[in-house]
Amino acid sequence: MTTESTTQAVVEARNLDLVFPTNDGPVQALRDVNLTINKGDFVSFIGPSGCGKTTFLRVMAALEQPTGGEITVNGMSPDEARRQRAYGYVFQASGLYPWRNIARNIKLPLEIMGYSKSEQDKRVNEVLELVELSGFEGKYPWQLSGGMQQRASIARALAFDADILLMDEPFGALDEIVRDHLNEQLLKLWARTNKTIAFVTHSIPEAVYLSTKIVVMSPRPGRITDVIESPLPKERPLDIRDSPEFIEIAHRVREGLRAGHGDDV
Amino acid sequence: MKTLVAVLTVLAVIIALWYAACLPMNIKGVLTEAERAGVTVVPAGAKERRDMGVIGLVLDNSFAIPATWAQKRPRLPAPHQVAVELWKTTGAMVLKGKTMSKRSLFFHGWVTLSATLLGFAIGTGLGILLAVGIVHSRVMDMSVMPWAIVSQTIPIIALAPMIIVVLYSIGVQGILPKAIISAYLSFFPVVVGMVKGLRSPDSMQLDLLRTYSANLNQGFWKLRLPASMPYLFTSLKIGIAASLVGAIVGELPTGAVAGLGARLLGGSYYGQTVQIWSALFAAAILAACLVALLGVIERVVLKRMGMGA
Ligand SMILES: Nc1ncnc2c1ncn2[C@@H]1O[C@H](COP(=O)(O)OP(=O)(O)OP(=O)(O)O)[C@@H](O)[C@H]1O
Ligand SMILES: [Mg+2]
Numbered sequence: 001m002t003t004e005s006t007t008q009a010v011v012e013a014r015n016l017d018l019v020f021p022t023n024d025g026p027v028q029a030l031r032d033v034n035l036t037i038n039k040g041d042f043v044s045f046i047g048p049s050g051c052g053k054t055t056f057l058r059v060m061a062a063l064e065q066p067t068g069g070e071i072t073v074n075g076m077s078p079d080e081a082r083r084q085r086a087y088g089y090v091f092q093a094s095g096l097y098p099w100r101n102i103a104r105n106i107k108l109p110l111e112i113m114g115y116s117k118s119e120q121d122k123r124v125n126e127v128l129e130l131v132e133l134s135g136f137e138g139k140y141p142w143q144l145s146g147g148m149q150q151r152a153s154i155a156r157a158l159a160f161d162a163d164i165l166l167m168d169e170p171f172g173a174l175d176e177i178v179r180d181h182l183n184e185q186l187l188k189l190w191a192r193t194n195k196t197i198a199f200v201t202h203s204i205p206e207a208v209y210l211s212t213k214i215v216v217m218s219p220r221p222g223r224i225t226d227v228i229e230s231p232l233p234k235e236r237p238l239d240i241r242d243s244p245e246f247i248e249i250a251h252r253v254r255e256g257l258r259a260g261h262g263d264d265v
Numbered sequence: 266m267k268t269l270v271a272v273l274t275v276l277a278v279i280i281a282l283w284y285a286a287c288l289p290m291n292i293k294g295v296l297t298e299a300e301r302a303g304v305t306v307v308p309a310g311a312k313e314r315r316d317m318g319v320i321g322l323v324l325d326n327s328f329a330i331p332a333t334w335a336q337k338r339p340r341l342p343a344p345h346q347v348a349v350e351l352w353k354t355t356g357a358m359v360l361k362g363k364t365m366s367k368r369s370l371f372f373h374g375w376v377t378l379s380a381t382l383l384g385f386a387i388g389t390g391l392g393i394l395l396a397v398g399i400v401h402s403r404v405m406d407m408s409v410m411p412w413a414i415v416s417q418t419i420p421i422i423a424l425a426p427m428i429i430v431v432l433y434s435i436g437v438q439g440i441l442p443k444a445i446i447s448a449y450l451s452f453f454p455v456v457v458g459m460v461k462g463l464r465s466p467d468s469m470q471l472d473l474l475r476t477y478s479a480n481l482n483q484g485f486w487k488l489r490l491p492a493s494m495p496y497l498f499t500s501l502k503i504g505i506a507a508s509l510v511g512a513i514v515g516e517l518p519t520g521a522v523a524g525l526g527a528r529l530l531g532g533s534y535y536g537q538t539v540q541i542w543s544a545l546f547a548a549a550i551l552a553a554c555l556v557a558l559l560g561v562i563e564r565v566v567l568k569r570m571g572m573g574a
Contacts, residue, residue: 063472082478089476091469099491099570108487112479140571 010074010164010196011037011060017068018055028221029055030066035215035224037198039163042190044207045200045215046253047260052222053200057166060198061089073164085113087164088157092172094149096141096156102128103137106156113160127155130189147171147178151185158193165197172202180238183209187236204257208232208249209241216253218260226256280344284334289319290341291333296322298336299329342539350543367523370547376524377512378551380440384447385508389501391448392455399456400463400489401481410460417453421446421511426518443524447511451504458500462493494570498563505555513548525551 016033019026029052037043045053058064059071062078073081081087088109096105103124110120128134131151141149150170157165171179183206190197201207207214208230216226230249232240240246293314300306307325308314314322323330334343342350351370358369365372395413398405425446432442466488474484516526525548532541 058472061476063475082476085478087476089473091473093469095469095473097488097491099494099572101571109477111487112474112477112483 008039009036010039010041011035011071011198013056013059013069013071015069016056016059016066016071018052018059018064019067030059031221031223033069033222033224035227037196037213039196040194041213042187042197042211043199043213043215044211045198045217046202046204046207047217047222047225047257048219049202050222051217051219051260053217054168055222057089057168057198057200060164061087061166085160085162087166088160088162090150090154090157090165090167090170092169094141094146094153096149096152098141101138101140102133102144102152105141105152106137106159109156109160115160123159127158130158130192131155132185145178147174147182150174151182154186154189158189158195163195165195167197168200169202170199171206179203179206184238186210191234204250204253205241207253208246209236209238214249214253216256216260218257225260226252228252228256283344287333287339287341287343288323288330291336291339292319292322292326292329294336294338294340295329295332296326299332304328338536339538342542346539347542347546350539351546354543355547370525370528370543373523373525373528373544374547374551377509377516377526377548380443380512380515380524381447381505381508381555383440384444384449384511385451385505387444388448388451388504388508389455392452392500392504393459393497395452395456396459396463397485399460401485410456413453413456416449421450421514422517424449425514429515429518442519443512443515446515447508450507450511454500454503454507455497458496458503459493462496463489465496466492491570494567495572498559498566502556502559502563505559506552509548509552509555 013033013035016030017028018030019028033052033056045056047053055064059066060073060078062082071078074084074086076084096102097108100108106124106127107120110123115123124137125134128137131154133148133151133155136144136148136152141152144152154165154167154170171182174182186197187210199207199210201210212230212234214226214228214230215224216228217223218225228249231245232249293311296306296314297311300309300311306314306329308317333339334346336342339346354368354370358364358366358371363369365375395405395409399409400406428446428449429442432438432445463485470488470492471484474488479487513524513526513529516524517530525544528544528547529541532538532544
């Protein structure tokens, strides 16, 4: 894991610890997490349930405070980074407001951040095109399929100029075919916008297909067991998943997951 | 069609039970009147009959059955008697061009309705303000909510005269005391509903706003308030019915001469049961109209907000 001196670190975590105090005693959600995410990386987090993937994303987003170690986002604290609109967050559920149509849902962050009306309209058009939802601006969320809703929520996260996209199992609730399609779209979008993406998933093929870097985690306490730099090219047709390289990486991820599990049994 | 049949069947059963109930309720009075008019009644003498079962009396004097539905001052008036009285004090008045005369239920209904609406407006405003405070402040949550609950455990019938006397002593009378009693009853459902509604956004929705660094104000206007709308309408429907009850109760202790409450009171002074029942029905119909009106507003508003699927 040598990072070239020219690449710019966007997220740096050093010896990160996070303990949740609960009624049944403290829960160590993250232990000694060290990770560097570079500009333009597509990083996937994979690991069994409860290994701290969501928690790590929330720490980056300043939604949780680490209890030990350090983390910087764009060279500042996550809190400052948030105030500078460094990231957009996509949750597992789309969380679209049922009382707003798609265009107005996408305008929500823009209104809060004080963009002008004309700028809002311009950006809505731009991001709707990016997620291939042009023409749906007047529809309400319940008039859209689950996959379209999730795309709309991605558009909402893209609408303001955040360099980092944090996505927590955005396609977790969708079926495989829709998912493949959205993954393809997401890669295109990533190539076009040059964002840095942190992506949580439970699916090995999804992680391997999307990522330049795969972070394998294991639970109790949540920690990183392996970081795999993907040798796959940036241009990835869906059938790359049958290539030997792809299968080899998938194998390594599976091994990593198994090893993590073996530890705690 | 099927629901219509079901509804009509239930209605028919209720009316049949009502007619049936008139027999035991009114038989003694009818027999006394009949005996006075010289008809032979079994057994003779009101004193004889006083301790007898009413069912037995009906069976022994079946000739008197029609009369139980046509008394002038029955204990329980028959449905058609109430209907006729309702018509005489509403539609017939309109036809005679005396819509707002003192005998018209439109006049009395309006007197009560105006107090209801004023009280409802006060109660709703107060309820929403309290709910906003409760949701945003732990101190208010812990200090106001218990009192709001306690306030509703005091029987309004005991409280109403005190409110009126106190307000009278400081020179407030007329519509306002009634409206205040009505507000007292209607603010509570609004507080409860709005608190629930304003708290209905889940943690993910709140987190999303935090990622935008949204402030409290934006969170309120953009998320909490719109999310609370369905809850608000549900409580408004309960609130308006409670308001009407409050306005009627507010008319009782003053010996008011106008309003549905006054009709109830006047009816019971003079044993005019038909008048009491028609005032009761007028109040029920008024409440149903108000709730239905709110239902229409709810549908329109939620539809315009995009939530009326
Ligand atoms: N707010 C919280 N309070 C207490 N414990 C928490 C909290 N959030 C998470 N945890 C605990 O921290 C650990 C990591 O949780 P986290 O949600 O990060 O897991 P995850 O990897 O995202 O799992 P999944 O794949 O199921 O989403 C779990 O043991 C969880 O119970
Ligand atoms: Mg998770």
